[in-house]
Amino acid sequence: MVAGRFVGPFRPAARLSAVTTEIPLATGDCGAELAALVAGASIDVPDFPKPGVVFKDLMPLFADAEVFRRVIDGIAAHHGPGSFDVVAGVEARGFVVAAALAYAAGTGVVPIRKAGKLPRKALSASYALEYGEATLEVHEDAFVAGQRVLVVDDVLATGGTAAAAMDLVERAGGTVSGFTVLLELGFLNGRARLSSRAVRSLLTV
Numbered sequence: 001m002v003a004g005r006f007v008g009p010f011r012p013a014a015r016l017s018a019v020t021t022e023i024p025l026a027t028g029d030c031g032a033e034l035a036a037l038v039a040g041a042s043i044d045v046p047d048f049p050k051p052g053v054v055f056k057d058l059m060p061l062f063a064d065a066e067v068f069r070r071v072i073d074g075i076a077a078h079h080g081p082g083s084f085d086v087v088a089g090v091e092a093r094g095f096v097v098a099a100a101l102a103y104a105a106g107t108g109v110v111p112i113r114k115a116g117k118l119p120r121k122a123l124s125a126s127y128a129l130e131y132g133e134a135t136l137e138v139h140e141d142a143f144v145a146g147q148r149v150l151v152v153d154d155v156l157a158t159g160g161t162a163a164a165a166m167d168l169v170e171r172a173g174g175t176v177s178g179f180t181v182l183l184e185l186g187f188l189n190g191r192a193r194l195s196s197r198a199v200r201s202l203l204t205v
């Protein structure tokens with residue numbers, strides 16, 4: 001695998017003009033191979049969802065069977081068997097990562113949902129993110145007391161979403177074992193806000 005090259009059948013350059021093929025050396029917390037996979041399968045979309053924001057689109061990574069499998073298996077291997085009891089994922093893109101990782105690791109998955117979607121009594125946390133504000137919720141009985149919860153998402157930007165998600169996990173009785181994302185926007189300093197947590201990103205840009 002060469003950093004910056006697409007490894008699967010998906011070739012966004014043929015479909016999307018926004019793709020950048022000159023990708024700088026990829027670095028992250030889980031090794032050069034996983035960093036390169038994420039770098040090679042994300043697309044920068046300027047001014048989405050509002051002017052000034054460069055949106056990191058990871059849909060090509062999810063759509064490429066080989067890249068998706070290698071990324072999910074790589075996360076599972078990095079954490080090691082038995083290092084967490086359940087995966088929690090943040091709606092919506094985090095669900096894709098969370099469900100696949102839970103399946104690969106042999107655990108269950110707890111969805112942390114946007115407000116108003118859960119049918120039973122839920123805990124809420126409101127927060128700001130790079131391009132707006134939102135509220136997350138989790139069922140109050142989502143976790144067995146002390147259950148080790150690996151929280152996952154696709155992107156770490158300001159850290160507002162991650163902080164709210166982990167706060168909810170702990171208020172619901174879980175013990176956060178870590179927070180893992182595919183892609184971190186380092187210039188937004190989200191990691192500093194999560195300094196008491198074990199944060200891992202496959203790729204930091």
Ligand SMILES: O=P(O)(O)OC[C@H]1O[C@H](OP(=O)(O)OP(=O)(O)O)[C@H](O)[C@@H]1O
Nearest residue numbers: 091092093129130156157158159160161
């Ligand atoms: O670090 P932050 O600044 O909080 O931003 C990161 C969050 O932003 C995106 O979610 P979004 O709310 O856009 O939801 P989506 O997955 O439904 O698109 C992304 O999936 C993260 O959850």
Ligand SMILES: Nc1ncnc2[nH]cnc12
Nearest residue numbers: 054055056057130155157
């Ligand atoms: N720039 C960005 N790209 C994709 N997802 C995000 N979530 C917050 N900021 C983001």
